[in-house]
Amino acid sequence: MNTSEFNMDSKIQIDDRLIVDDNHNENYTNNSIFRGIPSSPGIAYGYAFVIKPETVVIPTETIEKSKINEELEKFESAKNELISEYYLALRKVQFESKNIHAVIETNILIISDPYLINGIKKRIQSCYTAESSIIQEFDAQKQNLQNSNDFLLRERAIELDNIKERIIEILRKKKIKRDILPGKLVVSKYVTPTDVVNFRDSKISAIITELGGISSHSSILARAYQIPEIIGVKNATEVIKENDFIIADGYKGLVIINPDKETLNEYEILKSKEKAYRKRLGKLISLPSETKDKHRIFLKTNINVQGDLETTLLLSTDGIGLVRTEILLSNMDKFPDEEEQYQWYKHIAEQIYPNPVTFRVFDIGSDKEAPGMPHKETNPALGFRGIRFLLYRKDILKTQFRAILLASETRNVSVMLPMITSVKEIIKSREIFEECKNQLKDEGKIFDNNCPFGVMIETPAAAIQSKVFSNYANFFSIGTNDLTQYTLAADRTNELVSDVFDSFHPAVLKLIKMTIDAAREANIPVSICGELAGHLAATSILIGMGVTELSVSPTSFLELKKRTREIKFSEAVKFADEILKCQTHDEVRKLLALN
Numbered sequence: 001m002n003t004s005e006f007n008m009d010s011k012i013q014i015d016d017r018l019i020v021d022d023n024h025n026e027n028y029t030n031n032s033i034f035r036g037i038p039s040s041p042g043i044a045y046g047y048a049f050v051i052k053p054e055t056v057v058i059p060t061e062t063i064e065k066s067k068i069n070e071e072l073e074k075f076e077s078a079k080n081e082l083i084s085e086y087y088l089a090l091r092k093v094q095f096e097s098k099n100i101h102a103v104i105e106t107n108i109l110i111i112s113d114p115y116l117i118n119g120i121k122k123r124i125q126s127c128y129t130a131e132s133s134i135i136q137e138f139d140a141q142k143q144n145l146q147n148s149n150d151f152l153l154r155e156r157a158i159e160l161d162n163i164k165e166r167i168i169e170i171l172r173k174k175k176i177k178r179d180i181l182p183g184k185l186v187v188s189k190y191v192t193p194t195d196v197v198n199f200r201d202s203k204i205s206a207i208i209t210e211l212g213g214i215s216s217h218s219s220i221l222a223r224a225y226q227i228p229e230i231i232g233v234k235n236a237t238e239v240i241k242e243n244d245f246i247i248a249d250g251y252k253g254l255v256i257i258n259p260d261k262e263t264l265n266e267y268e269i270l271k272s273k274e275k276a277y278r279k280r281l282g283k284l285i286s287l288p289s290e291t292k293d294k295h296r297i298f299l300k301t302n303i304n305v306q307g308d309l310e311t312t313l314l315l316s317t318d319g320i321g322l323v324r325t326e327i328l329l330s331n332m333d334k335f336p337d338e339e340e341q342y343q344w345y346k347h348i349a350e351q352i353y354p355n356p357v358t359f360r361v362f363d364i365g366s367d368k369e370a371p372g373m374p375h376k377e378t379n380p381a382l383g384f385r386g387i388r389f390l391l392y393r394k395d396i397l398k399t400q401f402r403a404i405l406l407a408s409e410t411r412n413v414s415v416m417l418p419m420i421t422s423v424k425e426i427i428k429s430r431e432i433f434e435e436c437k438n439q440l441k442d443e444g445k446i447f448d449n450n451c452p453f454g455v456m457i458e459t460p461a462a463a464i465q466s467k468v469f470s471n472y473a474n475f476f477s478i479g480t481n482d483l484t485q486y487t488l489a490a491d492r493t494n495e496l497v498s499d500v501f502d503s504f505h506p507a508v509l510k511l512i513k514m515t516i517d518a519a520r521e522a523n524i525p526v527s528i529c530g531e532l533a534g535h536l537a538a539t540s541i542l543i544g545m546g547v548t549e550l551s552v553s554p555t556s557f558l559e560l561k562k563r564t565r566e567i568k569f570s571e572a573v574k575f576a577d578e579i580l581k582c583q584t585h586d587e588v589r590k591l592l593a594l595n
């Protein structure tokens with residue numbers, strides 16, 4: 001399968017004149033385009049189903065003392081009804097992944113929180129109606145979370161809003177129109193995780209909301225169910241009318257109301273390409289990444305070109321094991337500044353959330369040219385490459401560290417160093433990393449102070465020193481391309497030595513094993529992100545050697561998943577032992593039945 005067949009870079013040009021930015025217009029014209037945040041990829045078009053939000057009263061309505069018990073009971077029964085609604089949703093998803101359960105369970109925890117419940121009850125006891133008390137207490141708690149420095153707590157504030165709106169609806173005994181016809185595009189102020197489960201059952205085709213966070217629970221579920229979703233579309237429930245014909249573009253975060261023929265045609269083409277692509281991916285996408293005997297292997301993708309992110313999102317991977325950030329530099333005659341880099345890193349981190357992403361700092365030099373390289377080298381692969389260049393141009397490294405740290409607010413970001421050969425390089429880079437953190441702290445910026453700091457093992461020196469390196473790194477990622485090149489002294493780009501360049505060479509395999517053992521001993525994660533990770537003949541050897549994470553290009557992902565699911569871990573361990581006893585690469589290849 002070739003993922004490049006499906007390319008989201010459509011011809012569709014968004015004419016800025018048509019974009020209604022503040023969404024205040026009531027008299028939109030045909031083909032009006034509204035921008036939101038893309039939170040689940042995919043394209044849908046059809047008729048809108050608008051869920052009008054409840055008007056929430058000013059929360060100061062009071063009651064006579066004699067009515068307190070009645071209001072307490074009203075609250076109690078609305079709360080219990082909401083909890084039952086969540087349990088019903090839990091039953092519906094009982095055979096689905098733990099992630100999905102966790103999302104709904106968290107909502108049960110929030111609404112069962114004694115602190116929240118007591119707060120509401122106290123307000124009722126001070127003679128406020130149940131409705132006013134709920135709104136006051138939720139808003140007070142939301143205020144605290146919103147003021148937090150913590151991204152996840154601020155996102156939790158959005159969750160609180162969703163739960164508040166839903167419990168008010170229950171209290172007012174408003175039945176949400178749940179009998180939505182298949183194919184409708186739901187437009188709502190907010191959606192709860194339970195709504196998303198129900199929407200999936202109703203086979204709606206997209207979700208558009210006014211509120212929501214990219215990492216909110218309902219967004220996570222929309223991504224899990226592959227329902228295109230666009231959040232943060234201001235006043236969507238006012239500007240979009242019931243049965244308006246709309247297009248939802250979950251890649252770009254656009255909603256197009258009453259599109260003209262040409263725009264619709266382009267989206268029809270895009271949609272049919274997407275459909276064909278998803279069909280080819282088949283069932284494998286939703287199956288777990290594990291061996292036959294249920295040994296979990298984390299399968300991730302490498303981002304090698306800009307379009308790889310969209311493909312990754314469609315593949316439902318365990319995250320992104322390697323972003324080759326140098327792709328940002330292509331066609332640029334200068335290094336992108338902090339803001340430009342931050343926007344890109346943040347976009348990737350948010351889109352893949354809650355799964356993790358690892359950004360490798362610029363690996364330039366050798367065959368990867370870049371602005372600012374001092375001179376042409378006669379032997380560039382052994383020259384001023386990767387971390388060597390970055391430690392010479394500390395300004396570039398600092399800017400990049402700062403941009404990555406700023407994007408780490410979502411707490412799913414790691415950073416990684418390329419071309420390491422000595423502890424000194426790790427220590428120096430880490431010092432700069434810590435310096436950047438301190439600067440950002442002084443500036444009052446928010447980032448993940450525990451952002452994992454990893455090292456690529458792609459030189460023989462690094463593999464041999466991996467035990468020592470494990471004291472300075474939070475994780476390893478083995479780059480088998482360079483590890484092979486440097487171990488066998490065979491240029492990876494020179495076809496004259498392509499027969500020498502062989503990642504199945506016993507020397508390379510032994511260095512990989514040495515690294516895996518060092519990581520296991522130090523209890524730090526180790527992954528493989530070089531080409532060998534995607535070589536299906538290598539899968540059982542690598543898993544058998546103890547690796548638990550493989551990261552490959554999106555094009556190889558599903559084949560790798562299929563292969564992983566065919567392997568028995570217990571047999572793979574024995575097979576890897578046997579392979580490691582081979583003395584030549586011919587012997588290895590013979591055992592693997594390779595030519």
Ligand code: PEP
Binds near residue numbers: 363478482530
């Ligand atoms: C590697 O060397 O295996 C690797 C993943 O890095 P790159 O191919 O970008 O050098």
Ligand code: MG
Binds near residue numbers: 418458479481482
């Ligand atoms: Mg490399």
